[in-house]
Amino acid sequence: MQAMDTTPEALLDRAARSAPARALIADPDGSFARHYNRSSFMFPHGIRAGDGFDVPGVAALAERLPQTDEYVYWSNGPIDVTARWEQGRAEKHSLQDTVRNIAHNNSIVILKHTEQDPVLGPILRAFLSEVVDLSGPRMRDDVVVGEALILLASPNRITSYHIDAECNYLVQLVGDKTLNVFDPSDHSLITHEELERFHDGDYNGAVYKPERQEDAQTYDLRAGHGVHIPTGAPHWVRNGDNVSIALSINYDLRSVDRMSRLYRFNNRVRRFGARPTAPGVSAWRDRVKLAAASRLIRLEPPPGTAATWTPEHRT
Numbered sequence: 625m626q627a628m629d630t631t632p633e634a635l636l637d638r639a640a641r642s643a644p645a646r647a648l649i650a651d652p653d654g655s656f657a658r659h660y661n662r663s664s665f666m667f668p669h670g671i672r673a674g675d676g677f678d679v680p681g682v683a684a685l686a687e688r689l690p691q692t693d694e695y696v697y698w699s700n701g702p703i704d705v706t707a708r709w710e711q712g713r714a715e716k717h718s719l720q721d722t723v724r725n726i727a728h729n730n731s732i733v734i735l736k737h738t739e740q741d742p743v744l745g746p747i748l749r750a751f752l753s754e755v756v757d758l759s760g761p762r763m764r765d766d767v768v769v770g771e772a773l774i775l776l777a778s779p780n781r782i783t784s785y786h787i788d789a790e791c792n793y794l795v796q797l798v799g800d801k802t803l804n805v806f807d808p809s810d811h812s813l814i815t816h817e818e819l820e821r822f823h824d825g826d827y828n829g830a831v832y833k834p835e836r837q838e839d840a841q842t843y844d845l846r847a848g849h850g851v852h853i854p855t856g857a858p859h860w861v862r863n864g865d866n867v868s869i870a871l872s873i874n875y876d877l878r879s880v881d882r883m884s885r886l887y888r889f890n891n892r893v894r895r896f897g898a899r900p901t902a903p904g905v906s907a908w909r910d911r912v913k914l915a916a917a918s919r920l921i922r923l924e925p926p927p928g929t930a931a932t933w934t935p936e937h938r939t
């Protein structure tokens with residue numbers, strides 16, 4: 625078999641030929657609009673390893689990106705389902721060594737802002753747009769920015785139980801994994817107090833409850849398929865016995881930013897013994913809290929330097 629040409633010129637050429645000309649997602653029954661940011665579902669997609677998303681292609685991308693925390697993250701060594709996010713952050717190997725030996729070093733590499741990359745960016749921006757188009761105006765009017773991350777992971781690697789603040793689509797390109805997703809609206813599983821801690825800056829706010837594992841929707845996620853993970857839906861992952869390459873397609877939403885401010889406010893007042901009403905229960909309480917929060921809490925993280933993707937607004 626002839627080896628694939630992975631020079632930037634060849635990859636650029638292939639990206640230009642393959643990017644927006646074809647539909648990348650199949651949604652025959654309207655799942656994207658129906659389940660948008662509410663419940664998980666699986667869908668077929670058309671991004672292939674041959675589009676530049678194989679290990680040599682990801683290694684070349686890792687070289688092209690700025691070598692800063694804003695663009696690259698990697699973690700070496702064993703992780704279990706209850707591990708804290710910072711566990712494994714002690715770097716045992718360089719980024720380049722981690723990528724090169726990914727088949728053997730029980731690691732994960734996360735490459736960020738990849739929709740801005742000159743080689744792989746065109747197809748990823750097309751994917752970001754297609755999700756919004758399929759999901760309809762409810763999503764289009766809510767999205768602030770979108771981002772594509774590339775996840776390269778070792779065989780059998782575990783991503784511990786967590787929640788994300790973004791609206792997410794996990795898209796499998798190479799290898800396979802078992803993905804467990806829980807219902808974000810079940811507050812006996814993901815409690816308001818856990819959400820308050822998470823939105824106030826504790827990335828480990830969601831606590832795994834082994835006795836609730838059977839409540840997970842479990843997906844056997846293979847190359848050519850993706851799964852929608854709504855904002856705040858707890859999830860954890862176990863890779864198959866193979867190297868995995870996946871996309872994490874993320875969107876920051878205005879509605880989530882509002883909810884996040886309310887949870888942060890509630891977390892602060894709970895420390896003083898209050899028992900705050902959860903967001904969404906009382907419109908007037910929410911309005912009062914948002915007004916107070918804007919004076920009391922520093923809300924915005926310091927801006928990054930990366931360029932951002934925003935949806936096109938059609939009239």
Ligand SMILES: [Fe+2]
Binds near residue numbers: 786787859
């Ligand atoms: Fe996640």
